[in-house]
Amino acid sequence: MFKLTPAAAEQVLKAAKQGGTEGMCLRLAAGQNPDGSIDYRMGFDDLTEDDIRLTSEGVELVIAPEFVPLLDQTTMDYVELEPGQFHFIFLNPKDPNYHPPTEN
Structure with missing residues (x-):
């Protein structure tokens, strides 16, 4: 998934601790742009009755059912894109902008 x-x-766990949101789930959402690319969103939130709930690497994740088709098979990573600049990235084979990671 x-x-x-x-x-x-x-x-994510460090951000939750710093932001006072420890114990909350990380909510993931996605939308498809007109060009077919996928826009990703995330934030700490409470679980709702309809949410799909899963755990990855010790982090509780929740996804509303309508976002599952876009987020299925996605991996979220935290990488240094340029020296000293770290960002979350989403590796999703369903996204037309997806390029499999390569070792440099």
Whole structure:
């Protein structure tokens, strides 16, 4: 379904602690842009009755059912894109902008 890398999980847990949202789930959502690319959203939230709930690398994740088709098979990572600049990235084979990661 959806998974986090250890680096992403570590950063999510650190952000929850710093933001006072420990114990809350990380909610994931996605929307499809007119060009077919996928726009990803996330934030700490409470679980609702209809949510799909899963755990990855010790992080509780929730996804509303309508977002599952776009987020299925996605991996969220936390990487250094440029020296000193770290970002969450979404690796999703369903996204037309997806390029499998390569080792440099």
